[in-house]
Amino acid sequence: MKKQHVSHAVIRRLPRYYRRLTNMRDAGIERVSSTKLAESLGLTASQIRQDLSCFGEFGQQGYGYNVEALRAEIATILGVDRGYNAIIMGAGRLGQALMYNFNFAAHGFNLLAAFEGDTEMVGTEITGIPVYHHSKLEEFAAEHPIHMAVLTVPQPVAVETADRLVALGVKGIWNFTHVKLVINDPTVQVEKIHFGDSLLALSYMMSEE
Amino acid sequence: MKKQHVSHAVIRRLPRYYRRLTNMRDAGIERVSSTKLAESLGLTASQIRQDLSCFGEFGQQGYGYNVEALRAEIATILGVDRGYNAIIMGAGRLGQALMYNFNFAAHGFNLLAAFEGDTEMVGTEITGIPVYHHSKLEEFAAEHPIHMAVLTVPQPVAVETADRLVALGVKGIWNFTHVKLVINDPTVQVEKIHFGDSLLALSYMMSEE
Numbered sequence: 001m002k003k004q005h006v007s008h009a010v011i012r013r014l015p016r017y018y019r020r021l022t023n024m025r026d027a028g029i030e031r032v033s034s035t036k037l038a039e040s041l042g043l044t045a046s047q048i049r050q051d052l053s054c055f056g057e058f059g060q061q062g063y064g065y066n067v068e069a070l071r072a073e074i075a076t077i078l079g080v081d082r083g084y085n086a087i088i089m090g091a092g093r094l095g096q097a098l099m100y101n102f103n104f105a106a107h108g109f110n111l112l113a114a115f116e117g118d119t120e121m122v123g124t125e126i127t128g129i130p131v132y133h134h135s136k137l138e139e140f141a142a143e144h145p146i147h148m149a150v151l152t153v154p155q156p157v158a159v160e161t162a163d164r165l166v167a168l169g170v171k172g173i174w175n176f177t178h179v180k181l182v183i184n185d186p187t188v189q190v191e192k193i194h195f196g197d198s199l200l201a202l203s204y205m206m207s208e209e
Numbered sequence: 210m211k212k213q214h215v216s217h218a219v220i221r222r223l224p225r226y227y228r229r230l231t232n233m234r235d236a237g238i239e240r241v242s243s244t245k246l247a248e249s250l251g252l253t254a255s256q257i258r259q260d261l262s263c264f265g266e267f268g269q270q271g272y273g274y275n276v277e278a279l280r281a282e283i284a285t286i287l288g289v290d291r292g293y294n295a296i297i298m299g300a301g302r303l304g305q306a307l308m309y310n311f312n313f314a315a316h317g318f319n320l321l322a323a324f325e326g327d328t329e330m331v332g333t334e335i336t337g338i339p340v341y342h343h344s345k346l347e348e349f350a351a352e353h354p355i356h357m358a359v360l361t362v363p364q365p366v367a368v369e370t371a372d373r374l375v376a377l378g379v380k381g382i383w384n385f386t387h388v389k390l391v392i393n394d395p396t397v398q399v400e401k402i403h404f405g406d407s408l409l410a411l412s413y414m415m416s417e418e
Contacts, residue, residue: 009218093306097302195311203288
């Protein structure tokens with residue numbers, strides 16, 4: 001179903017569509033026009049139709065979208081239904097904050113384990129997820145396929161940790177460190193989360209008044 | 210200098226321009242063509258020229274942009290030079306992770322203090338920032354103007370905390386909770402950080418292979 005060359009901008013908008021449609025579904029809304037959906041996202045209806053046209057035909061002319069059906073289609077496009085396994089490398093403050101507050105399952109990821117250095121966390125469970133010493137990573141990976149790893153290790157070990165993950169066949173790294181990773185394997189995707197971009201957008205909005 | 214009606218999409222791209230130009234400056238690059246800048250961001254040169262045209266004239270035809278000058282202009286547009294004061298409401302795992310790892314000053318914010326509930330953190334300093342009991346918020350605000358607050362409190366107190374901040378005249382809330390804040394004061398800006406959007410973009414890229 002997917003076409004080639006879906007732009008970066010479209011890839012960034014899809015999660016927003018998914019999030020909005022999930023909220024609509026949870027609010028009991030069954031049908032939405034592209035105009036209404038666009039308005040709620042600060043986009044134009046033609047933008048949304050154009051974005052979705054990258055992936056096939058959705059909705060009926062003059063009839064709008066079935067919220068649940070469109071949501072399910074976008075879930076499939078985003079890979080939410082693939083059952084990816086995930087681990088967390090680094091159960092420090094940020095790693096723990098994600099374990100306590102972020103719903104991996106709702107985004108299609110099964111969080112299997114966390115790995116830490118020589119800290120008191122090792123051997124415990126956090127929110128039901130076991131924390132192992134990082135030296136056990138390869139042993140663990142031999143028994144459980146790992147598709148994605150959250151990188152919340154300290155800066156100095158970010159690169160060597162990423163290299164270990166790539167060697168184990170991990171296909172996605174969610175990078176929360178400040179280190180820019182250079183991965184030579186083109187099948188490995190790295191997503192860096194930029195808190196700063198969000199704060200600067202807020203700063204802009206505060207300065208606009 | 211600012212025009213009205215700068216689109217949401219432009220506001221989201223400006224921080225990326227700023228980040229890229231900062232990297233270029235730090236790498237000693239003095240001049241960049243709009244084509245090169247666009248390529249490095251996965252955009253088109255005309256997109257960048259169009260975005261910047263919202264704010265005035267930049268660069269010289271056929272000569273490109275002066276990296277430092279454009280960076281400084283975008284810094285001004287983003288409000289990085291306004292000297293905003295910030296506080297953190299909630300010095301739990303996530304609040305602490307931000308205090309240890311996020312460079313507020315590099316984004317133009319002076320982090321003055323953190324506020325916490327009844328925990329052992331109160332009365333200590335984290336990375337040199339004092340942690341006060343949240344009951345001291347109003348007293349603190351009477352002595353220090355607070356422009357922005359990071360909201361990393363537990364979910365159940367998110368709304369009441371936001372209400373207190375708005376009553377104190379805070380003009381920006383960086384919301385890390387899952388709670389959707391409804392603020393009636395139109396001069397208050399709320400920016401919610403969506404970790405999930407980032408993870409879903411990664412999921413998409415992993416599924417594209």
